[in-house]
Amino acid sequence: MGKEEFTCVGHSVPKVDALDKVLGRAVYSEDISFPNMLFGRVFRAATPHALIKRLDTSRAEAMEGVACVLTAEDIPGTNRFGLYYQDQYALAEEKVRYIGDPVAVLAAESDEIAREAIKAIRVTYHELPVLTDPHEALAEGAPKIHEEGNLLLHSKIRKGNVVEGFRDAEAVVENTYRTQVVDHAYMETESGVGRLDESGNLEIWSANQCPYRDRRQVAKVLGVSENRIRVVRATTGGAFGGKDDVTVEIHIGLLVQATRRPVRLVLDREESFFSQSKRHAIEMWTRWGADRDGKLTAMEGKVYGDTGACAGLGAFVVRRCGLFLAGPYYIPNVQVDSYCVYTNNVMGSAMRGFGVTQAAIAHEAQMDELARRLGLNPLDFRLMNALDIGLSTATGQVLKESVGIKPTLKKVKEAALKDSTFQDFWRARE
Numbered sequence: 550m551g552k553e554e555f556t557c558v559g560h561s562v563p564k565v566d567a568l569d570k571v572l573g574r575a576v577y578s579e580d581i582s583f584p585n586m587l588f589g590r591v592f593r594a595a596t597p598h599a600l601i602k603r604l605d606t607s608r609a610e611a612m613e614g615v616a617c618v619l620t621a622e623d624i625p626g627t628n629r630f631g632l633y634y635q636d637q638y639a640l641a642e643e644k645v646r647y648i649g650d651p652v653a654v655l656a657a658e659s660d661e662i663a664r665e666a667i668k669a670i671r672v673t674y675h676e677l678p679v680l681t682d683p684h685e686a687l688a689e690g691a692p693k694i695h696e697e698g699n700l701l702l703h704s705k706i707r708k709g710n711v712v713e714g715f716r717d718a719e720a721v722v723e724n725t726y727r728t729q730v731v732d733h734a735y736m737e738t739e740s741g742v743g744r745l746d747e748s749g750n751l752e753i754w755s756a757n758q759c760p761y762r763d764r765r766q767v768a769k770v771l772g773v774s775e776n777r778i779r780v781v782r783a784t785t786g787g788a789f790g791g792k793d794d795v796t797v798e799i800h801i802g803l804l805v806q807a808t809r810r811p812v813r814l815v816l817d818r819e820e821s822f823f824s825q826s827k828r829h830a831i832e833m834w835t836r837w838g839a840d841r842d843g844k845l846t847a848m849e850g851k852v853y854g855d856t857g858a859c860a861g862l863g864a865f866v867v868r869r870c871g872l873f874l875a876g877p878y879y880i881p882n883v884q885v886d887s888y889c890v891y892t893n894n895v896m897g898s899a900m901r902g903f904g905v906t907q908a909a910i911a912h913e914a915q916m917d918e919l920a921r922r923l924g925l926n927p928l929d930f931r932l933m934n935a936l937d938i939g940l941s942t943a944t945g946q947v948l949k950e951s952v953g954i955k956p957t958l959k960k961v962k963e964a965a966l967k968d969s970t971f972q973d974f975w976r977a978r979e
Contacts, residue, residue, distance in 0.1 A: 575784045576783070577737055577756065577783055577786055578754045578783035579813070579815050584811075585810055586810065586811040587810050588656065588658070588662075588663045589654060589812045590656075590660075590666070591651050591654050591667075591824075592672075593651055593652060594649065596648065596674055596676060598644070599645055599676045601642075603672065604673075605672070606653055608671070609666040612666050614657050615655060615657045616656045616657060616658065617655060617808050618670075619640065619653060619654050619655065619804070621642040623640075623807065625770075626771050627769050628640065630770055631859065631860060632793075634859075634864070636860050637896075639799050639800070640652060644677070646858035647859075647894060649820075649824030650824075650858070651824075654800045654804060655667065656810075677692060680692065680891075683832070683854070683855050683892060684853065687700060694858060694892070694893060699891045701864050701891055702864040702867065702888070703886065704887045705886055706872065706884065708881070708882060708883040711883065711884045714880075715838045717838070718840060718846045719840050720838065720922040721838045722838075722915055722922065724834075724835065725833065725834045725835075726911040726914065728831050728907045730828065731900065732827055732828075733787070733789045735788060735791060736786045736787050737785065737787055738818055739755075740797060741783075742801070744810075745809060750777050751767075751771070751802055751806065752779045752781070753801055756792055757782050758782070758788050758790075763780045764780040766795050767780065767802045771806055790826075790899030790900040794896075825895070826857075827857075827896070827897055828897065828906070830854075831854045831855070833907065835850035835851075835874060835911055835912075836849050837915045839923060843923055845878055845879065846881065846882065847881070847883070848883050850871070850884075850886075851888075852886070854888065856896065856897045856898075857892055857896040858891060858892070861898025861899070865903070867887050869904035870904035870907050871908075872944060873943075875912060876912030877954040879936050879937070880934075916930065916931060928962050931958055932958050937955055938950065
């Protein structure tokens with residue numbers, strides 16, 4: 550099927566919102582304002598793991614221009630939320646679990662007053678042991694970040710017999726790869742504005758990715774039915790997965806409900822960096838084997854994903870990292886264990902690639918080293934082992950159509966050999 554048979558695939562398609570954005574006509578949630586609007590701010594924990602012994606908001610409440618200060622005691626509904634695991638607190642109750650954990654929210658007549666009021670809040674902590682690494686968190690006797698324990702999910706892949714597979718291997722490569730936390734760094738930080746409409750229903754405009762999921766979580770914390778809440782996805786200045794989870798919506802809802810006035814809440818860049826979800830830091834130990842002809846025979850691995858103090862979408866990200874640790878290659882014998890683990894770090898959740906980005910670092914490095922060991926051209930080695938119709942993935946799924954890795958690699962090689970810059974590079978590997 551040629552590209553002329555499609556309207557989008559294979560064609561340059563204009564980005565419908567590009568003109569408004571480059572001309573400054575786009576209206577982001579931070580641009581929306583209403584008469585009599587208040588400005589919200591969040592008081593966040595500056596320690597990663599501690600019991601809250603005393604929380605004093607009296608000085609902030611007494612400041613001129615402060616409309617309200619809310620703590621966990623003021624939550625009208627259920628003080629737990631989350632996309633799939635309800636392990637996040639709208640406002641911390643008995644303890645804080647990471648630097649940036651929200652402890653109180655307030656609304657004031659101006660953002661300047663709100664900033665000063667946040668500084669007036671005082672909290673006394675009893676410090677607890679801090680876990681910054683999945684191995685520490687899984688160690689026997691480690692303090693529990695959540696009552697259910699520090700292991701969120703253990704997922705397994707079993708295909709064939711890895712013992713026999715490695716027995717057939719001429720070359721075996723074993724390595725550990727570690728990726729770091731990555732911020733989405735979108736140009737627009739997390740922001741939103743909310744109000745009550747003429748019927749008393751809550752309306753929230755925010756930079757979000759999933760308004761209906763956000764609405765469900767806001768309703769639970771506010772203790773109202775979902776049909777009394779409308780969440781609108783405003784023009785969004787970048788998300789990349791980082792606005793898949795609730796960001797400002799619940800806090801806006803609480804402040805609007807408490808004051809009965811419109812409230813805008815915008816995170817500054819520093820606050821976004823230390824308190825909002827990130828790409829997971831993942832450790833991947835893996836061992837690969839190939840026979841003397843260059844065919845992959847076996848792969849095993851262990852994946853440890855640091856999902857921080859809250860699950861977010863971490864269980865699915867880390868599991869997918871394990872699912873794709875074999876890459877786009879046919880390996881008859883596979884064994885992978887993936888562990889998604891709570892720590893006292895910032896929450897890991899969705900980011901472009903969803904765990905596959907981290908896995909690619911490991912499987913492509915393994916392929917390069919195996920090719921060197923066997924004296925094979927690394928691209929030809931990949932072509933020899935790439936998935937194709939009729940072959941099965943690491944999970945045993947037999948592919949029946951639309952497998953594009955081999956045609957893609959062939960096009961890459963063809964294009965590279967036509968470019969004088971790359972000719973010597975490729976010939977050196979023949």
